[in-house]
Structures are given as C-alpha cells and as structure tokens.
Amino acid sequence: MTNAGTKDAIAPTQPVIPKTTVSVREIFLAFLAIGATSFGGVVPYLRDGLVTKRCWIDDKEFVEMLSISQSLPGLNATNMAILVGQKLHGRSGSFAGILGMCLPGAALMYVVGIFYHLHGDHTWTTAALKGVAAAAVGLILYTVVNLSQKALSHKFDFVFMAATVLTVNRLHWSVPRALLIVGALAILFHHPYRKPKTTAP
Amino acid sequence: MNQSPILARVFAYLSLLTVGGGMAAFPEMKILTVDVHHWLTFPQLIHIYSVGQMAPGPNMMMIVVIGQWAGGLLGGLTTLIAFFGPTAVLAYVVGHAWKRLERWPWRRSIQEGLAPVSIGLLLAGCFTMAKGAIFGLETGAIAVGVLLMLLQYKINPALLVVAGAIVGALSFMPK
Numbered sequence: 001m002t003n004a005g006t007k008d009a010i011a012p013t014q015p016v017i018p019k020t021t022v023s024v025r026e027i028f029l030a031f032l033a034i035g036a037t038s039f040g041g042v043v044p045y046l047r048d049g050l051v052t053k054r055c056w057i058d059d060k061e062f063v064e065m066l067s068i069s070q071s072l073p074g075l076n077a078t079n080m081a082i083l084v085g086q087k088l089h090g091r092s093g094s095f096a097g098i099l100g101m102c103l104p105g106a107a108l109m110y111v112v113g114i115f116y117h118l119h120g121d122h123t124w125t126t127a128a129l130k131g132v133a134a135a136a137v138g139l140i141l142y143t144v145v146n147l148s149q150k151a152l153s154h155k156f157d158f159v160f161m162a163a164t165v166l167t168v169n170r171l172h173w174s175v176p177r178a179l180l181i182v183g184a185l186a187i188l189f190h191h192p193y194r195k196p197k198t199t200a201p
Numbered sequence: 202m203n204q205s206p207i208l209a210r211v212f213a214y215l216s217l218l219t220v221g222g223g224m225a226a227f228p229e230m231k232i233l234t235v236d237v238h239h240w241l242t243f244p245q246l247i248h249i250y251s252v253g254q255m256a257p258g259p260n261m262m263m264i265v266v267i268g269q270w271a272g273g274l275l276g277g278l279t280t281l282i283a284f285f286g287p288t289a290v291l292a293y294v295v296g297h298a299w300k301r302l303e304r305w306p307w308r309r310s311i312q313e314g315l316a317p318v319s320i321g322l323l324l325a326g327c328f329t330m331a332k333g334a335i336f337g338l339e340t341g342a343i344a345v346g347v348l349l350m351l352l353q354y355k356i357n358p359a360l361l362v363v364a365g366a367i368v369g370a371l372s373f374m375p376k
Binding site: 074077086105110117153158169174176 | 216217218219220221222223224225226228229245247248249250251252253254255256257258259260261262263265266269270277281285288289291292293295296297299300306307309310311312313314315316317318319320321322323324325326327328329330331333334335339340341343344345346347348351352357358359360361362364365366367368369370372373374375
C-alpha cells in the first residue's frame, strides 16, 4: 500500500491517528506539560493540548468526556486525565495521565507550604493573602454564574440549588446527605418521562 | 505521632464529595481539618486554598500543604494519593460504562438533576469561604471586582488573583 508512487493516496490519511501508537511516555509528557502550564483553569489547556495540538481525541469526544468528568466526583483535570489516558493506552495510560497532571502543581504547593510556614505571618504576606482570598471568592462566584447559565435546564433548578445551599450551610447536612436527598429529588424532577417538549439537545 | 492513617481516611472521604468541583468538599474540609483534627486554622485554610488558585494543574492541590503540615513529606504524599486516588478509580471504572449508557433515558435525568445540586454545593463552599475571607469594604470590593471583570472580559483568572494580592497588600499594610 505504501508504494512510492501513491503519494496522493497517503496525503488524505493525515487526520487519522492510529490510537495504539501513543506511548505511555508521550501521555505522561503531554499531561505533565498541561499540569505545569494550566494557570487559571485546566479545560482550555486540555483542549489545546489534546485536541488541537496532538489530535489524540476530536472535539466531540472531548466535550463528551468533559461532561462525564463533570457528572462524576473528582476534579475535571484529573478525571479527564484518567478518561483520555484510558482511551489512549488503558490502565497505564490513565496512570501516566493523572501522574503528569498532578506532579507539577503538587510539587509547587509543597514548596508553597514550606514558605507559608516560614513567612506566612509577615505583615506584607498577611495583607496580600487577604486580597488573594477575596479574589478567590470572586472567582468561585463567577464559576457559579457561568455554570448556572450553561448547565441549568429548568427555572425550577434554582430551587434545588438554593435547597442544597440551605441544607449544607444552615442545616449543616453532610454533603453525601444533601447529594442523596436533594440530588434524588432533582433527578426525579428531571425524569425522562416528563412532557417531551425539551427534546432538542 | 503518625498522622498518615487519619489523613488518608479524611481525604479519601473528602475526595468522594467533590461532585462538580473541588469546592463542593470545602464545607466539610473546613470541619474535618480545622475543627476536628486541628491540622490548621480557618484563615490558613482559606489562604492556602486561595494561593492554590494561582498554581497550575488541578485546583485543589492545596491539600498537599495540609498533609505536609500534619505529617511531613509522607503526610503530603498520603493526602495526594487519598484525595485523587478514589475518584481516579471511580472515573476509570464508571467512565467507560457511562459512555455506553448514552441511550439510557435516565442518564440525561441524572446529568440535569445533578447540575443544580453541584452548583449549589459550589455556592455553599463559596459561602463557607466568604465567612472567613470577606470582612469589610475592601475585601468585598475585591471579590465583586473579580466577578465583574470575569463576566465582562476574557481574562485569565490566575492574573486576577495576583491582582487581588497586590490590592490586598496595598490596602492592608499597616500605616
């Protein structure tokens, strides 16, 4: 098939990447690079590194894996490393992926922990940390707003959202209890046999 | 005293609470690490969580700091494995099956139903944190400022946290 004369026939095969050829080492290095550079949220860096740069998965698969990552417990970053690694190279692929993803941040935070212990109570650090903490609250609020716009499918969802906040913060329910009770009610509310007017994806 | 077995238990439990994001586990992380086991103070927990937002990779790496303070290098490694291990195994096992359940009608119900609950957990974590992080005009203004900036402009959140550090240093430095 790979005759010297059939150059034209080879060209169109360019986007097809044989999945078995991605080695564990390549997976580790790819996720190490993402784990070391993904400042301010991993998702755009994952997409860029896995879909755009390396073509290991396509956009549709990426979105699908991301939605699975979000439904399961665990962080998007590590769940994506597991799912993509699994797809590319099975168990060792998953292990290489999550190891690469976690290593840089973990090492960095380990050093931060030592420095905080040494210098955390200087006046300038405590002052700066107050600002950092306030900024982090703003960041979480943004994530709440952003996810609410994207992920909520019914007006009534805000009731479930408020119920979760109240049961955890006011009634001091444990998270598993809130998940089990409020979550079950919300899932039942969204049961598949309700009026089929929202068939559009 | 060797803290590693307790660290492993606490963080493996917290691991499974991170539905929809690490912040979902924050209220119980506060109770377990601060109130029950006294590994650190509430302001310290808020500080390391917030500093962790400037680090690359998974945004809950601050758990390594808790492990390190409680049990040195071994403690740090223990929390890392305990916090990321259980959900990794779960993703490995369930991820595959979940994909094959695409036609199952309840799959969509579960996704749609869990969405508001996981956002609620995120908001609950945010309120827990705000109790320790927002105290007066300056901190409130920083939080709202960051929110508005992110809603208005496409800007890297890590940069805004750095900006928060600078504003904080300027506002809270004595004299």
